[in-house]
Every structure is written in structure tokens, then in C-alpha cells.
Amino acid sequence: MITFANSGTSVFAGFAIFSILGHMAHVYNVPIKEVVDEGFSLAFIAYPDALSKLPISPLWSILFFFMLLTVGLDSQFAGIEVITTSLSDAFPKTLKGKHGLLIVLISCILFLLGLLCVTKAGIYWVTLIDKFAGSWVLLVLALFELISVSYIYGLNRFIEDMEMMIGKKSFAFWLWWRACWFFITPCIIGVIFVWSVISFVPPLYGTVPYPDWGLGLGWCIVVFILIWIPVVAVYKLIKAKGNLWKRLKSLCSPSEDWHPYLDVHRGERYPKESSSQRKNNRSEIDVNVISDSRL
Secondary structure (H helix, E strand, O other), rough: OHHHHHHHHHHHHHHHHHHHHHHHHHHHHOOOOHHOOOOOHHHHHHHHHHHHOOOOOHHHHHHHHHHHHHHHHHHHHHHHHHHHHHHHHHHOOOOOOOOHHHHHHHHHHHHHHHHHHHOOOOOHHHHHHHHHHHHHHHHHHHHHHHHHHHHHHHHHHHHHOOOOHHOOOOOOHHHHHHHHHHHHHHHHHHHHHHHHHHOOOOOOOOOEOOOOHHHHHHHHHHHHHHHHHHHHHHHHHHHHHOOHHHHHHHOOOOOOOOOOOOOHHOOOOOOOOHHHHHHHHHHHHHHHHHHHHOO
């Protein structure tokens, strides 16, 4: 239902967008490609102009910008939750019981960083960040996520974990998802990524090109986002035991002792632990956390 609702909303939005653009092209007697450019011009120039020509235009304008506000807030929820969850998992002892304070602190930091985007040169920074951080970089991250789940953790194990939550399903039920996760989606992402790299052009704002230092800063953003994948991989490879092949093999294999922490979430797939075992495991986790923090 979520998939069909998401796709259906996109199709409906496409009808709305292109009908408005076609109407504006007709009103201004220009080709549709000259009506507006992609990106911010569509939301903040084309749509307000089109809404101003509708009956009760103030109402539609208020609803439209309220919708943009809620979409932006909804996107921020996910981003902030990723940061807070990662920090809470990395430092459970230090941040225990401080979830609210952590959210406030992160929100303040992001607010201060965002002030750059509302200066007189803010739109140039937003365009630069959007061009380098919001394009094919996301494809690389999604591709690595697919590889880690499908080929390293194991797609069959992943499906069994899902069945533990939603119940047993037939092989035919999972056939489409296996095809997507194993082959179709990685191939599509790979083709889009290659095409994005081949067709990449330096960003412009209107007709204003970015200076060399601006483009260099954009590539630094890309490197800063992606460099953690090889850095952590090399770090884990160095810390592992055995020869190079054994280290690589162990790091590319799922952990045998992985399981949901609570017994109620394990179903019949994972062995249940006694309270003494859980207490010992928790003590080992606390010791490891303290050792890691000291290192």
C-alpha cells in the first residue's frame, strides 16, 4: 500500500506540474523548456506565479508553502534520527537518558550551519551543495547498502528475519524482491551512476559559472561523504586477525552471534538467552564500550 501510494502521488504530482507548466507556456507564448528551469525555480518562481492566477489565490499559496514546510520538516526528522541513533549506539553509557538534550544540541548545530544558506550568497551555496551532495553520491551510498545487505549479510538471512516479523511467505512472494535486490536495482543504480558521471557538467546559477575554488569545495564535499567507506574498511581490515584472505573473508561474512537483543523479538529463528547470559553479554558490551572510549 505504501509503495502504490508513493508512486501514485508521484504520478498525480507529475500531472499537476506539467499541466501548470503547459498553461504558463501557453500564457507567455514561449516553449515549455523556457518557462522555468528545474530545481528551486520550479517551487519558488513557477508555482507561485501559477497559483497567483487561480481563483482564491491566497488560499492556494498558503496551502502550497505550508506543504513545502511540512515536507522539509519531515525530511529533517529522518536525518536527525539517523544522527541521534548513531551517536546513542556509539556512546550508550555517556548519552543514556540524554536523548532530548542530544536532539536539541544537534538541531542547534544544524541551524547554525544552515545560516550560510540564507545569506546574500546563500542560493549559490545551496546550488553547490545540491549539485555535489544530493545527486549521484546518494546512488553510491544506496549501492553499497544493497551490496552489504544482499551479498554480505545475505539476502536469504534478511528475508528470514523479515518473515520472523511478518510471518512465513511463499517463494513466489519473495521472488520479485530477490530479483530486485540481487540484480535489477543494483543494475539500474549502476547505469544511472555511470550516466550521471558521464553527463556531469559544472554547476551554474543561471548563467553564472562557479569559480575553481567553488568546484574544488564541491568535490571536497563528495570526498568527505564517501571517504568513510574505504577508511572504515581499511581500519577493520587492520584490526582483524589472520592473514589477508582470512581477514577479508571474515569481514565479508555476517556475524554468527547476531540476533535481536530482546527474547520477545527473536521468534523461533534465534536461540533464547537466560537472564544470566544476558547480564554477562551486557557487561561485555559495557566493557567494550569503555575500552573503545578510552582508545
